[in-house]
Amino acid sequence: SIYDLSSFTNQYDVILFSDVADHLLDLPLAFQQMNSVFKENSPKLFLFETITRNIVSYWMLKVLGEQVLGLLPPDTHDYRLFVTPSEMN
Numbered sequence: 001s002i003y004d005l006s007s008f009t010n011q012y013d014v015i016l017f018s019d020v021a022d023h024l025l026d027l028p029l030a031f032q033q034m035n036s037v038f039k040e041n042s043p044k045l046f047l048f049e050t051i052t053r054n055i056v057s058y059w060m061l062k063v064l065g066e067q068v069l070g071l072l073p074p075d076t077h078d079y080r081l082f083v084t085p086s087e088m089n
Contacts, residue, residue, distance in 0.1 A: 005033040012037050017048035021083045053082035 003026065015034055024030050038044045051057050058079050065072045 002030045003033060005037050008037045010037070010039055013039055013042045014045040014047065017046065017050075019050065021048065021050040021088070022077060022081050024081065027083065027087070048088065050088070051077070051082045053079065053084050057082055 002020070002024065015037070017034070021027060021030075034046070035044075051061065061072070061077050062079055066074055066076060
């Protein structure tokens with residue numbers, strides 16, 4: 001679980017966090033846990049991409065992708081969990 005990474009503490013230099021943030025209920029806890037897996041004195045490189053919460057992403061994913069075209073299963077994404085750039089700071 002992203003919420004319990006205690007078995008990976010102090011092991012990594014880099015984290016790639018791709019298309020995950022918009023599926024998490026407790027993003028601050030996830031960040032806290034990910035920070036614990038970096039090696040001590042590591043440069044702590046954290047790379048991420050996620051869906052931003054705006055009207056375009058709502059229409060593209062929720063309406064077009066899930067409801068109209070059926071490219072994604074219904075309720076794959078919860079718009080309330082989409083993340084704005086300021087929330088990733």
